[in-house]
Amino acid sequence: MTFVDDTRRFTDDAVGAARGAASLDDLEEQERLHLKSKASTHGLLKERIKREDDRAAAGRLLNEARVEVERAFAARRDELERAARAESMVRDRIDLTVGGGEYRRGHLHPVTRIWRELEDVFVGLGYKVAEGPEVELDWYNFEALNFPPGHPARAMQDTLYVRLGEPEQVLLRTHTSPVQVRTMEAQKPPIYVVAPGRVFRRDTLDARHSPVFHQIEGLAVDEGITLGDLLGTIEAFIHALFGPNINARFLPSFFPFTEPSVEFAMTCVFCEGAGCTVCSKTGWVELGGAGMVDPAVFEAVDIDPERYSGFAFGFGIDRVAQLLYGIDHVKNVWDGDVRFLRQF
Numbered sequence: 001m002t003f004v005d006d007t008r009r010f011t012d013d014a015v016g017a018a019r020g021a022a023s024l025d026d027l028e029e030q031e032r033l034h035l036k037s038k039a040s041t042h043g044l045l046k047e048r049i050k051r052e053d054d055r056a057a058a059g060r061l062l063n064e065a066r067v068e069v070e071r072a073f074a075a076r077r078d079e080l081e082r083a084a085r086a087e088s089m090v091r092d093r094i095d096l097t098v099g100g101g102e103y104r105r106g107h108l109h110p111v112t113r114i115w116r117e118l119e120d121v122f123v124g125l126g127y128k129v130a131e132g133p134e135v136e137l138d139w140y141n142f143e144a145l146n147f148p149p150g151h152p153a154r155a156m157q158d159t160l161y162v163r164l165g166e167p168e169q170v171l172l173r174t175h176t177s178p179v180q181v182r183t184m185e186a187q188k189p190p191i192y193v194v195a196p197g198r199v200f201r202r203d204t205l206d207a208r209h210s211p212v213f214h215q216i217e218g219l220a221v222d223e224g225i226t227l228g229d230l231l232g233t234i235e236a237f238i239h240a241l242f243g244p245n246i247n248a249r250f251l252p253s254f255f256p257f258t259e260p261s262v263e264f265a266m267t268c269v270f271c272e273g274a275g276c277t278v279c280s281k282t283g284w285v286e287l288g289g290a291g292m293v294d295p296a297v298f299e300a301v302d303i304d305p306e307r308y309s310g311f312a313f314g315f316g317i318d319r320v321a322q323l324l325y326g327i328d329h330v331k332n333v334w335d336g337d338v339r340f341l342r343q344f
């Protein structure tokens with residue numbers, strides 16, 4: 001075989017081997033066999049040049065062949081590397097859309113939310129928000145509100161006394177009404193305030209009662225305030241919160257610090273008045289008490305009952321939250337169980 005023939009065969013074989021290499025390892029092996037070592041086909045041809053007559057022509061020929069073979073190996077290497085990269089892209093792919101550990105963002109407690117909504121409604125009606133202490137003096141909680149010592153109405157608000165100062169003079173407030181007294185001591189009419197806050201009673205826990213709960217108190221004192229203003233105000237906030245189909249109902253009642261006094265209820269939101277288990281088949285749900293400020297209270301805070309009149313109301317915020325969110329047992333409001341609270 002001539003050098004020319006053998007060089008041609010070398011080129012064909014080596015190019016074929018390069019193209020047919022199935023992997024990078026295979027390609028390297030073929031490259032070693034054909035091109036890279038002294039014992040390779042190329043190595044042996046190179047040895048033969050010395051013995052050729054026209055060494056320069058043989059050298060040139062083999063050089064051209066080598067360049068062609070090298071190109072074939074480079075091209076195949078490129079292909080195989082590209083394929084390997086594409087494969088690893090698929091295999092090692094990280095799906096960024098899967099997302100990692102997620103932080104749950106909390107939200108306001110349903111009672112806090114209703115508390116704020118109620119404030120908003122009354123602020124919209126021109127009221128200011130007032131506050132008072134949760135640990136209160138007997139004077140504000142009872143005495144100035146016309147509950148004299150030993151008055152039987154005190155027993156209705158069975159309270160928790162604090163061992164501080166004179167016996168039975170410091171207590172956890174049983175209602176937000178003491179804020180009425182504090183407000184009227186601090187400012188003169190016209191007064192339009194609401195006072196939301198936490199109150200305490202020695203009640204046994206059941207579906208509707210809890211020893212800790214929230215009330216919102218309202219107080220309006222001005223010239224010419226009538227019972228009609230009170231009823232209209234209560235109706236306005238019930239409509240604002242529950243919509244126009246839910247109505248207010250008033251029944252005569254008694255509180256030492258209002259005269260006349262009423263109890264007010266709203267249409268049961270669950271049955272819309274038809275009667276269900278939530279409203280004990282009455283179609284109404286009790287919300288709170290209200291009435292015209294008793295002249296005895298005005299006297300205790302030095303406001304002239306001949307010139308001014310006013311109304312006050314107070315009702316349970318937890319009760320409103322229960323109704324708005326359909327919470328059956330008030331205990332759920334207080335447990336602080338996130339599985340429950342997450343629903344709202």
Ligand code: PHE
Pocket residue numbers: 174175176177217255258288289290291312313314315
């Ligand atoms: N403070 C009363 C209660 O807790 C409710 C009330 C407030 C009644 C204002 C009349 C006026 O039962």
